[in-house]
Amino acid sequence: MSPADRGRPRRPPLLAVDVVGVLHVVGTLILYLSAATLVPAGVALGYEESPWPFLVAGAAAASLGGGVMLVTRGEHRLGIREGFLVVALTWVTAAALAATPYVLSGDPQVDSLVDAYFEGMSGFTTTGGSILTQVEELPRGLAMWRQFTQWLGGIGIIVLALAVLPRLRVGGRQLLEHELPGPEIESLTTRIRDTAQRIWILYVGLTALLIAILAGLGLAGVDDEMTPFHAIAHAFTTISTAGFSTKSDSIGAFAPATQWVVIVFMVLGGINFALMYRALVRRQPRAATRDEELRLYVALLAVGAAVLIALVWVEDIVPGLEGVRAATFTAVATMTTTGYSVVDYNVWPALALMTIVGLMFIGGSAGSTSGSVKVVRHLLLGKVLRREIDQTLHPEIVLPVRLNRAVVDERTLRAVSSFILLYIGIFILGALVLAVDAARTGLELSTLDAISVSASMLSNVGPALGIGGPLGSFEPFSDFSTLVMTVLMWLGRLEIVPIVVLLSRHYWRS
Amino acid sequence: MKIFVIGAGQVGATIVQALHDEHELTVFDLDGDRLAAISQRYDVHTVEGNGASRRVLSSAGIAAANLLIACTSRDESNIVAAMISKACSRRTTTIVRTTNPEYLEVWREGQLDVDFIVSSEVETAHAILRTVGVPAARQTDVFADGQVQLVEFDITDSADPGILGRPLRDAHTPPDSRLAAILRGEEVVIPRGDETIEPGDRIVVIGSPQAAQEWGDLIAPGTGKVSDVVVFGAGRAGTAIARLLLEQGIGVRLIEASRERARVVAAELPDARVYNATGLDPDFLERERIADAQVAIFAMRDDLKNHFAATLAKVHGARFTIAIVHEGPSQEVFEHAGVDVTVNPRQITAEEIVRFAHDPRTQQVVMLEGDRFEVLDITTQRDSEYVGLKFKDMPIRGALIGAIVRDGKAVFPRGDEVLRPGDRVIVFTESQRVAEVEKAL
Numbered sequence: 047m048s049p050a051d052r053g054r055p056r057r058p059p060l061l062a063v064d065v066v067g068v069l070h071v072v073g074t075l076i077l078y079l080s081a082a083t084l085v086p087a088g089v090a091l092g093y094e095e096s097p098w099p100f101l102v103a104g105a106a107a108a109s110l111g112g113g114v115m116l117v118t119r120g121e122h123r124l125g126i127r128e129g130f131l132v133v134a135l136t137w138v139t140a141a142a143l144a145a146t147p148y149v150l151s152g153d154p155q156v157d158s159l160v161d162a163y164f165e166g167m168s169g170f171t172t173t174g175g176s177i178l179t180q181v182e183e184l185p186r187g188l189a190m191w192r193q194f195t196q197w198l199g200g201i202g203i204i205v206l207a208l209a210v211l212p213r214l215r216v217g218g219r220q221l222l223e224h225e226l227p228g229p230e231i232e233s234l235t236t237r238i239r240d241t242a243q244r245i246w247i248l249y250v251g252l253t254a255l256l257i258a259i260l261a262g263l264g265l266a267g268v269d270d271e272m273t274p275f276h277a278i279a280h281a282f283t284t285i286s287t288a289g290f291s292t293k294s295d296s297i298g299a300f301a302p303a304t305q306w307v308v309i310v311f312m313v314l315g316g317i318n319f320a321l322m323y324r325a326l327v328r329r330q331p332r333a334a335t336r337d338e339e340l341r342l343y344v345a346l347l348a349v350g351a352a353v354l355i356a357l358v359w360v361e362d363i364v365p366g367l368e369g370v371r372a373a374t375f376t377a378v379a380t381m382t383t384t385g386y387s388v389v390d391y392n393v394w395p396a397l398a399l400m401t402i403v404g405l406m407f408i409g410g411s412a413g414s415t416s417g418s419v420k421v422v423r424h425l426l427l428g429k430v431l432r433r434e435i436d437q438t439l440h441p442e443i444v445l446p447v448r449l450n451r452a453v454v455d456e457r458t459l460r461a462v463s464s465f466i467l468l469y470i471g472i473f474i475l476g477a478l479v480l481a482v483d484a485a486r487t488g489l490e491l492s493t494l495d496a497i498s499v500s501a502s503m504l505s506n507v508g509p510a511l512g513i514g515g516p517l518g519s520f521e522p523f524s525d526f527s528t529l530v531m532t533v534l535m536w537l538g539r540l541e542i543v544p545i546v547v548l549l550s551r552h553y554w555r556s
Numbered sequence: 557m558k559i560f561v562i563g564a565g566q567v568g569a570t571i572v573q574a575l576h577d578e579h580e581l582t583v584f585d586l587d588g589d590r591l592a593a594i595s596q597r598y599d600v601h602t603v604e605g606n607g608a609s610r611r612v613l614s615s616a617g618i619a620a621a622n623l624l625i626a627c628t629s630r631d632e633s634n635i636v637a638a639m640i641s642k643a644c645s646r647r648t649t650t651i652v653r654t655t656n657p658e659y660l661e662v663w664r665e666g667q668l669d670v671d672f673i674v675s676s677e678v679e680t681a682h683a684i685l686r687t688v689g690v691p692a693a694r695q696t697d698v699f700a701d702g703q704v705q706l707v708e709f710d711i712t713d714s715a716d717p718g719i720l721g722r723p724l725r726d727a728h729t730p731p732d733s734r735l736a737a738i739l740r741g742e743e744v745v746i747p748r749g750d751e752t753i754e755p756g757d758r759i760v761v762i763g764s765p766q767a768a769q770e771w772g773d774l775i776a777p778g779t780g781k782v783s784d785v786v787v788f789g790a791g792r793a794g795t796a797i798a799r800l801l802l803e804q805g806i807g808v809r810l811i812e813a814s815r816e817r818a819r820v821v822a823a824e825l826p827d828a829r830v831y832n833a834t835g836l837d838p839d840f841l842e843r844e845r846i847a848d849a850q851v852a853i854f855a856m857r858d859d860l861k862n863h864f865a866a867t868l869a870k871v872h873g874a875r876f877t878i879a880i881v882h883e884g885p886s887q888e889v890f891e892h893a894g895v896d897v898t899v900n901p902r903q904i905t906a907e908e909i910v911r912f913a914h915d916p917r918t919q920q921v922v923m924l925e926g927d928r929f930e931v932l933d934i935t936t937q938r939d940s941e942y943v944g945l946k947f948k949d950m951p952i953r954g955a956l957i958g959a960i961v962r963d964g965k966a967v968f969p970r971g972d973e974v975l976r977p978g979d980r981v982i983v984f985t986e987s988q989r990v991a992e993v994e995k996a997l
Contacts, residue, residue, distance in 0.1 A: 440844065443829060443831050443832075444812075444815075444822040444830040453823040
């Protein structure tokens with residue numbers, strides 16, 4: 047402050063958010079993320095396809111991100127407020143980065159910008175819903191880019207950045223909390239950077255293991271369809287519970303053994319990675335077996351699978367062991383929000399379809415790669431409701447809610463309850479808009495279909511019922527509906543709150 | 557023995573009262589008036605000063621002291637005093653009083669250089685638990701890892717006719733137990749065969765836990781096993797009691813007036829039902845059916861509140877009430893109000909400390925009826941005049957052997973049992989005969 051300024055009241059800043067600082071961080075993140083395009087470029091070269099869509103997209107993103115980063119250099123105030131905007135903007139731009147190669151490739155299946163953006167968002171948010179109709183006709187490089195974006199988005203772009211990049215100059219913990227799903231993160235270490243690194247090491251390790259197993263099945267002759275290319279492509283989207291496939295028939299194109307392996311790894315992808323790290327790497331298996339969320343997660347998967355098996359058997363749609371596999375696969379793929387498929391469940395009885403839509407609202411564990419509400423929130427809500435009943439009878443009683451024996455503080459419980467309300471509200475709004483828009487454009491979309499599409503997008507599952515079903519595509523939807531679905535995926539992946547916060551006037555003004 | 561007592565409050569005064577006859581006491585306190593009150597009654601040396609100060613301790617001759625008892629109301633002062641004492645003189649045994657169970661834990665793990673720690677809260681909780689374990693028992697203590705219990709009962713009209721008003725030799729008393737004394741007003745009756753138990757008496761029984769339970773059933777028929785206890789006040793004492801009860805598998809309801817404290821305790825004790833209420837509200841008592849609890853324990857910090865709440869609970873039908881009393885005179889007030897049992901944490905703490913000050917062979921001492929009687933736990937020596945005698949032939953000199961512990965097992969002696977050297981004996985005796993009895997055995 048110069049001497050002349052002293053004593054004079056300063057004008058309050060226009061915004062309470064340091065937008066320039068936010069742009070700086072987002073620019074930096076995009077600059078680094080642009081390097082990801084080198085992977086499909088390499089694949090394209092290997093298969094003698096044109097690498098230019100990737101290289102151009104990468105160069106554009108790098109120069110744009112780098113440019114913003116340079117222009118916005120300087121002292122920034124980066125706090126909790128800025129964190130929300132960083133996360134929201136990073137994911138919007140990342141989806142654009144993912145979409146660019148689709149547009150540049152000139153592939154006839156992704157001719158519209160809206161469709162390409164949908165595909166990009168579906169990629170990074172690990173949703174797995176696609177506007178493609180014939181995925182096998184995509185060039186190999188582009189197909190691998192789809193899979194790779196899902197793998198990057200699985201555990202989180204920012205988690206990756208925190209783990210790999212030198213220093214983001216912004217409170218890592220808040221960013222991680224916005225991006226890693228679940229009500230609160232469990233720190234493995236005192237430094238958040240170390241935690242992010244450990245999670246990524248586990249993530250990479252599991253992916254490598256799955257690639258080895260799948261490729262092994264292919265080489266051993268168990269699964270003739272499983273080439274190394276497909277092994278890598280599907281390992282990317284299994285651990286990330288994402289759901290893009292390089293086959294039109296999804297996992298249904300592969301042998302039963304492959305399908306069982308994929309079931310196991312989808313289940314693993316839906317487990318809290320911090321918990322898995324402790325159980326596998328630190329050899330504390332008790333931490334896992336005693337974890338209430340994990341127990342409920344496994345129980346819900348078992349119940350979901352059992353219900354579907356029973357219905358499939360009773361209606362005699364898929365008989366015998368094949369029915370067990372198809373039903374188990376569908377239950378696991380839906381609840382972990384992967385969205386792979388082995389059968390077209392659109393022909394299953396109504397109760398089975400309702401069960402599938404219901405499973406979409408459960409999701410995996412907090413701190414996993416899955417989307418949706420997450421098991422721990424259901425667990426806590428259940429406990430809160432049980433407490434409410436007890437308190438009605440005994441108004442003075444003090445009942446702390448416990449999770450794994452530790453008391454959960456009331457703020458977290460309130461946050462969980464309001465999250466679920468918000469989630470349901472946005473889901474209903476989404477279904478409503480999609481149904482009305484379908485009626486406007488004459489799209490054949492039943493009420494249950496609209497509900498399932500909204501739930502599937504918000505929960506980052508992927509396939510829904512009806513035309514957006516396992517073997518279908520979201521291509522017939524109007525541009526407006528496609529945008530709505532894109533926003534739902536974005537909201538769902540970041541768990542709504544960091545984005546809704548941006549709509550508040552108090553966020554922008556101090 | 558040279559003993560330093562730091563702190564002349566209630567605990568300190570009780571300890572001085574129990575030890576001043578046999579030992580050479582030096583009492584420290586910052587408050588000169590308290591010291592004056594003590595030196596007027598007892599022949600002890602007093603030092604006005606900080607007992608946690610090295611200068612004060614060494615000028616009083618800490619090096620020559622055998623035992624240092626730090627029993628002020630401040631935990632940290634007590635610990636510092638003991639540590640300074642250890643630093644000045646290793647051979648001085650130190651006893652510290654604490655109100656914080658955490659220090660007890662730390663000490664058990666060997667992290668505190670103190671020979672013995674007594675936690676008022678934990679001792680109080682144990683005392684209450686023993687009372688709850690044996691319904692209608694007035695004061696109980698345990699010996700030999702719980703194999704032998706000492707129980708005091710108030711006899712009322714409702715006692716079983718099998719024991720009431722009959723000559724003792726005909727009464728159906730439970731096996732494995734001995735009636736040690738009958739207290740009738742100011743008089744102590746040594747129970748002989750032709751003596752009878754009358755309503756209004758207070759009896760002292762030494763026996764196995766099983767027998768103590770049976771005595772309880774005889775004296776207060778109809779009280780079954782305890783499963784529902786209400787504790788008023790979730791301070792340290794209340795929480796310690798609740799924790800012990802829960803460990804015994806007894807259901808506990810805790811009532812705490814402070815919202816914050818209620819939250820903390822509810823988090824600490826997952827198995828307890830914690831209510832945020834004052835306990836002074838009749839509506840609450842009715843709604844939660846507090847009177848249905850088998851035992852109501854009043855462990856609030858304020859005697860007046862305990863008194864009010866206990867009386868209110870009684871009015872609403874509480875069956876058995878136990879109150880923690882903090883001030884000496886409160887005991888009488890509570891008893892007058894119909895509270896069944898009163899427990900004084902300071903007295904219990906003093907007892908526990910005095911136990912240590914006695915003959916090293918004496919492993920446990922219980923002070924009954926102020927300090928008129930004591931129960932000693934002594935190992936017999938080879939040259940004892942009693943060794944080799946049959947129990948029925950032993951001369952009675954105001955002392956009674958209630959039980960012996962032989963090879964780790966409790967034995968309740970019949971008339972022709974012989975006392976062997978090395979037996980641990982639980983002896984009930986008048987206080988002035990303690991030294992005599994210890995010598996004889």
